[in-house]
Amino acid sequence: FLMVARCKQTGAILGSPTHHSYQKTLREHHARTCPNAPFDRFKADLEMVREPEAIEAWKKSMSTRTEYAPKDRQEGEPERLESMDAARGFLLAFRREATVISRNQVRFPGRLLAEMPPGPLRDCVRYALDRQRDFPLDTANGIRGRLRKEGFHLYKKGSKGITYACGVRRKCRDPKSSFSDAMQKIFDCLDKTSGIQGKDVALAVAGETAxxxxxxxxxxxxxxxxxxxxxxxxxxSRLFAQPVLSTQAQAKEEAANEDATEEK
Known part of the structure; x- marks a missing residue:
């Protein structure tokens, strides 16, 4: 053997291109370490090493091999399984009930999607992810529950507005309530020009010469x-004054926002 292939990503020696198991080894290594990358690109990125030490190390590793033997072997089942793929196929064919659990829904960290091998399951997860990116209602409902659990208060500006999460419960100004002249000036300023910052409010209320x-x-x-x-x-740091609503009207608006959000 004049050369052996080495994976640049993991440093693993994958064997000589002229060895009969070379393609099989490449496929297994690709599926195990970088399933998201196209196989042709993975193969093109391999490094061909000609150092005698690397070749001898690979030849030594090939002098032994790992085989798998079924536990509690039944009649008609194979005695030896020569590869991981063969072991996986055996489990699916003869031990499916013990190794595969059927569930209508599962939850797992999103980072594991990159580690999933290509196949129908990964395609289904990818489809669900793309669907949530287009219309993230389930994601929003999940986040909403977490925020409430942590003590945040949620409200929407308008029936189709943005949902805001705040550490302080929103209070609307009741028409019957009254504020000090200084505070009323702040409300008047924000009612006239919303979305400004605190320094702008201070300048507008106190005056430029203050x-x-x-x-x-x-x-x-x-x-x-x-x-x-x-x-x-x-x-x-943008500021918005809450609208003027009676206590009853505010309660009705919050209830309507909750119902509209949950039904969508």
């Missing part, structure tokens, strides 16, 4: 309203 102490008082009132749930602060 000193730092006046702006700090506005920010203190703003943080209080955020903590109470009257104003929503998004991840990018």
């Amino acid at each position: 000193d730092d102490a006046a702006k700090a008082r506005v920010l203190a009132d703003l943080n209080f309203l955020i903590g109470e749930g009257y104003i929503a602060k998004l991840h990018d």
Whole structure:
């Protein structure tokens, strides 16, 4: 043997291209280590090694082989299985009930998808993943349950709006409730121009000529309203004032949002 193939990814010596088991070894190694890569690309990336040490190491490894023997062998079953594929085929043919469990649904980490060998099962998982990427209702419902369990509060802006998760329960301004003049100015500012940041609110409410102490008082009132749930602060620091709704109307809106979300 003049050369042996070596996998660049794992460093494993796969044998000489002229050996009768070479193609079989390539297929098994490809299915075990990089099933997502096309076989032709995997084969093209192999490194041909001519060092005598590598060739001798491979020849030594070929002097022994692993065989599998069935436990509790029954009449009509083979005594020896010469490869992993043969052992897998034996289990499916003679020990299916003991090795394969049928389930309508299974849950496993998404990272395992890359390790699954090509076949119908992997295709089904890929189809389900692509479907969720197009319309992630099941994913959203699963995340929603986890967020509620961790103490987050969820609400939607409008019947078809975005669902927001917040650590503070939302409070809408009741028409009968009243706020201090300073806080009302903050609401007026956000009702007029929503989506601005805290520094812009402080500047608009306190005035451009106000000193730092006046702006700090506005920010203190703003943080209080955020903590109470009257104003929503998004991840990018944009601010939105919650709408003016009666307590009953707010409860009905939240219930309608919940029902609409679960039914879609």
